[in-house]
Amino acid sequence: MSYNAILLKKRPNVTITPDVFEIVTKPMPELAEGEFLVKQTHMSLDPAMRGWMSADRDSYIPPVELGDVMRASGIGDVVASRHPDFPVGTRVMGMMGWTEYFVAKGGLSPVPTTVPQEALLSVVALPGVTAYHGLYEVLKPEAGQTLVVTGAAGSVGSMVGQLAKLEGVRVVGVAGSDEKCQWLTEMLGFDAAINYKDADFAEQLAAVTPNGIDLFFENTGGVAQQPIYQRMNAHGRIAVCGMIADYNTETPQPGPNWMNIVRKRLMIQGFTMPDHYHRFAEYGQKLAEHLMAGHLKYRAHMLHGLDSAIEGINLLFTGENQGKLIVEL
Amino acid sequence: MSYNAILLKKRPNVTITPDVFEIVTKPMPELAEGEFLVKQTHMSLDPAMRGWMSADRDSYIPPVELGDVMRASGIGDVVASRHPDFPVGTRVMGMMGWTEYFVAKGGLSPVPTTVPQEALLSVVALPGVTAYHGLYEVLKPEAGQTLVVTGAAGSVGSMVGQLAKLEGVRVVGVAGSDEKCQWLTEMLGFDAAINYKDADFAEQLAAVTPNGIDLFFENTGGVAQQPIYQRMNAHGRIAVCGMIADYNTETPQPGPNWMNIVRKRLMIQGFTMPDHYHRFAEYGQKLAEHLMAGHLKYRAHMLHGLDSAIEGINLLFTGENQGKLIVEL
Numbered sequence: 001m002s003y004n005a006i007l008l009k010k011r012p013n014v015t016i017t018p019d020v021f022e023i024v025t026k027p028m029p030e031l032a033e034g035e036f037l038v039k040q041t042h043m044s045l046d047p048a049m050r051g052w053m054s055a056d057r058d059s060y061i062p063p064v065e066l067g068d069v070m071r072a073s074g075i076g077d078v079v080a081s082r083h084p085d086f087p088v089g090t091r092v093m094g095m096m097g098w099t100e101y102f103v104a105k106g107g108l109s110p111v112p113t114t115v116p117q118e119a120l121l122s123v124v125a126l127p128g129v130t131a132y133h134g135l136y137e138v139l140k141p142e143a144g145q146t147l148v149v150t151g152a153a154g155s156v157g158s159m160v161g162q163l164a165k166l167e168g169v170r171v172v173g174v175a176g177s178d179e180k181c182q183w184l185t186e187m188l189g190f191d192a193a194i195n196y197k198d199a200d201f202a203e204q205l206a207a208v209t210p211n212g213i214d215l216f217f218e219n220t221g222g223v224a225q226q227p228i229y230q231r232m233n234a235h236g237r238i239a240v241c242g243m244i245a246d247y248n249t250e251t252p253q254p255g256p257n258w259m260n261i262v263r264k265r266l267m268i269q270g271f272t273m274p275d276h277y278h279r280f281a282e283y284g285q286k287l288a289e290h291l292m293a294g295h296l297k298y299r300a301h302m303l304h305g306l307d308s309a310i311e312g313i314n315l316l317f318t319g320e321n322q323g324k325l326i327v328e329l
Numbered sequence: 330m331s332y333n334a335i336l337l338k339k340r341p342n343v344t345i346t347p348d349v350f351e352i353v354t355k356p357m358p359e360l361a362e363g364e365f366l367v368k369q370t371h372m373s374l375d376p377a378m379r380g381w382m383s384a385d386r387d388s389y390i391p392p393v394e395l396g397d398v399m400r401a402s403g404i405g406d407v408v409a410s411r412h413p414d415f416p417v418g419t420r421v422m423g424m425m426g427w428t429e430y431f432v433a434k435g436g437l438s439p440v441p442t443t444v445p446q447e448a449l450l451s452v453v454a455l456p457g458v459t460a461y462h463g464l465y466e467v468l469k470p471e472a473g474q475t476l477v478v479t480g481a482a483g484s485v486g487s488m489v490g491q492l493a494k495l496e497g498v499r500v501v502g503v504a505g506s507d508e509k510c511q512w513l514t515e516m517l518g519f520d521a522a523i524n525y526k527d528a529d530f531a532e533q534l535a536a537v538t539p540n541g542i543d544l545f546f547e548n549t550g551g552v553a554q555q556p557i558y559q560r561m562n563a564h565g566r567i568a569v570c571g572m573i574a575d576y577n578t579e580t581p582q583p584g585p586n587w588m589n590i591v592r593k594r595l596m597i598q599g600f601t602m603p604d605h606y607h608r609f610a611e612y613g614q615k616l617a618e619h620l621m622a623g624h625l626k627y628r629a630h631m632l633h634g635l636d637s638a639i640e641g642i643n644l645l646f647t648g649e650n651q652g653k654l655i656v657e658l
Contacts (some may be wrong), residue, residue, distance in 0.1 A: 051592070060563070060592060221587060234389070240590040254583030258550060261378070261569040261599035263389060268597040272588035 001028040005099035006307050009081075011055050014250050015317070018310050020053070021070065021098075027197075029103050036086040039100045040076035042117040045309060045325040046126060047316050048272075050247040060272040069097040072309075073126060075117045076102065086110075093120060097175040098309055100329055117290070118211035119281045122298035123291045127155035128284040129239060132275050135163050137276075138239035138269045139215045143168030146209050148228050149242060151219030152193060153180035155298070160217045161190050161297050169215070172208050174224050176319040189296055221245040221253065231257045232264055240270040247317060261298040299323030312328075330357040330578040331403075333635050334428035340384050343579050344646070347639050349382070350427075353550040357431050357647040365415040367431045371414035371446040374638060374654040375455060375484075376645050379576040389601040398426040401457060401638075404446045405431065415439075422449060427638055429658055444620070450622045451627035451653035456484035459570060459602050464492050466605075467568035467598045468544045472497030474588040475538050477557050480548030480573060481522060482509035484627070484653040488616075489520050491544045491625050498544070501537050503553045517626055531556040541565075550582065558585045560594055576646060592605045603657065629654030 002025050009022040031037055052071050064071050078090040094108035096125065106209050123215075132146055134156075135141060140269065146162045151157040152173025161184065162170045171182040173193040181193035183191045192208035194201060207228050212233040218225065222245030232238070236282040246252040258267065273280075290296045297308045308327055331354050338351040358463065360366055381393050381400050393400050406420040411432065417422065423437035450455075463485075464470060477492045480486040481502025490500045490513065502513040502522040502645055510522035521537035523530060534556050540564040547624065551574030561567070575581040602609075619625045630652045632641045637656055644650040 021548045056592075060594065144469070156394070159484075182438045219589065240587050241589045242591060243586070246586065246588055252586040252588055255585050255587050256583065257552070257572070257575065257581040258547065258599075259575055259581055260571050260583050262571060262596060262601060263385075265389065265601060265604060267599075268587075268590060268595075268599075270592070270594045272591060272594060272597075275594060310416075 002026060003028060003100040004098070006068050006306060006309065007067055008070045010051060010138055011063075011064060012050075012053055012299065015053050015315055016053070018049070021310050024170070026227055028101065031082045034081050034105050035103050036083040036105075037082035038076040038092055038096060038108065039079045040074045040100060040329050041076035042076075042121055043072050043096070043098065043306075043309065043329060044121045044125060045072070045241055045303075045313050045316060045327060047067040047244045047247065048126075050317070052145065060288075061162050061274050069099050070309075072098050073121075085172060091117075093125060096243045097274055098306065100306055105139035115288075117300065118300035118302070118326050119291060121156060121158065121326055122155055122300055123124060123296050124284050126273060127277075127324060128159050128287040129280050131156050131163060132283040132287060133172055133273065133276055133279065134239040134241050134271060135160050139211055139217060139237050141167045141169045141215055144170075145214035146170040146172065146211055147186065147215040147217065148172045148174060148205075148209065148213050149219065150174045150196070150219040150222075150224050150228070151242070152184055152190070153177075153323075154219060154244075154321075156241060157217070157219050158184070158188060158298065158323075162188055163290075164215075165189050166290070166295060169191065170206070172213075172221075174228070176204075180322075183299070185300075186211060194224070196224040204229075205231060216237075216242065217242060226256050229260065230262065236264060236266050238268040240264060240268060244317065267310045301325050303327045305329070331355060332355055332357060332429040334398050334426070335635060335638065336396055337382060337399045337441075337539040339395060340392075340646065341382055345382070345643055347381065348416050350639050352636065352639075357430065360409055360432065361413045362411050363434050364432055365407050365412040365434075366425060366438065367421055367426050367433060368408045369403045369429060369431055371405075371450055372403035372425070372635075372638065372656040372658060373399050373425065373450045373454060374632075374645060374656060375644050376403070376571055376573045376576065377455075377536070378642060380550055390603050394404060398425065398428050399638075402450075404440065404449060405557060417545075420446075424453060427635065444617075447629035447631070447653070447655050448620060448627060450655055451484055451629055452625050453613050453616045454651060457488050457616040457625075458605075458609050459485050460488035460492060461612040462602065462605055462608065463546055463568040463570050463600060463618060465490050467600055468546060468566050470496045470498045470544055473499075474543035475499040475501065476544040476546065477501045477503060477534075477542050479503045479525070479551075479553050479557070480549070480571070481513055481519070482506075482652070483548060483573075483650075485570060486546070487513070487517060487546050487627065490624060492518055492619075493544075493626060494518050495648035497524055501534070501542075501555070501656050503534075503549075511649075512628070513604075525551065525553040531559075534560060544568075546570065546609065548573060555585050558589065560591065561595055562591045565593060565595050566617040567595060567597040573646065606658070632656045634658070 092108035221243035550572035
């Protein structure tokens, strides 16, 4: 009896190439008292993984050590247990890594078996709590304001926009294909969506934000940043959640000049979720309620088999994924 | 009986040239019931004037209209009065403009005649309240933190550094001449001061901020911004008060890439004081107490005669002023 896992073997240079990973086969472990064995069924692939793979010690959480199993969150079922709180059949969610099986003593959260795993990973897990925190704790939306979100068709951006709509905010999404834009307006109820690759992006943005922009949820950086920043209103608020356009480049583009920060008294706040673990249960509860009420739609892009993560992770950086990227094991 | 005033005649192109102003001679006015006449004795020249002169309607206060007296704050003495609260001999401070005399119905604040006017304009007036607000309401210093302030020898920067020292903060000033740096460390008690024109500025900055930078009070923009930003610590806070290096340029330099805002969860807040008028009395009281206790030193750069403002204002943008720029009338 054995299972596969994927180790981080070396650090990526610029793009993530298959040779940075190593697939290993491990013997199925014996459980000690207090341990339980999880068969992971669904593993989440997230943009933050690019940062976890780099050796930058200044980052918000330590990088994955070379030779360790690559880090990931996922969902699985307990298949053997010597822990009274996690009997066989319990479904759990948490950080298990790029692996088919995982031995735990705790640190994973039970989740209901009545909700599809991809819904939990798409809405209630990291993307959802990230969207929830950034919207309510950083941007603090008020009805009637205009919000622009980049990476709008992504797992975080799509939740930001849908939550903001529930608050009476005008929501404009920025995404990288016409198909994604169509999904945002037709399926998720965004007021407008613009493809940042369009040559007249800035003109389109002006047309759909006639009263300027009060709130900017930034997931991507890249070419959309400057035109959005220029249209910020006085006392505008900007939540900087990610810069996915810059994760895989050697020479990140410069940011906008700071003069508008003074003139318009802008507030710009970067945030990452490990700072806010203590709020996850509260946010997750709210998100689950919205999910059950049908307020939050999601789209999962499923890959199949552990090995598919190796090539699949790059879909996040090319923007080719159609929704939350999940590996079904 | 007549007096001189200076009007804004046209908007400056890039630099402020003398032909944007017009000196006019006005007849001494008759006072109506409820009015009083102030002979202005000291007029403040401030970097914000560059913004007030431009036609940019998006700015935080409306520009000076063409043909109007140029805006400025100053101090003067009531020399004639038909207002019961402002008898002759009252000393007042407030917005009077580039003028030798000013007729008011109110809107000016009485100030003590026992404190030198240049101390009031340097410490208690706009520079002081700006420093106070930015430090306490935006940066929120804690003892043991490291603060870097640009434009450190300026009227705002020098107050920021001195107030921060009172809170047990390590204070590093950035200024544009060795003489200014010497003044900061030897006279004001800054822990270190660096000339941003030095080729090895970034190395010097690293040497005097061995634990990184927690708080950044930005007055200038320009070449110092990027190296300071790069040394910000996690959860660092940045107050953006001015960008004086960019006020007189046609092509403002780009800002830093936003990746560090995410990685380090930085908070960047722009502010301008017209938003906070209601706090001025409170801040002024605290600053006056510090001034009287000898906690706050200042340096006034005096010009003489109303006309001297026309050439003198450019000293602020070349950095040639030595302390708070004041026109004695």
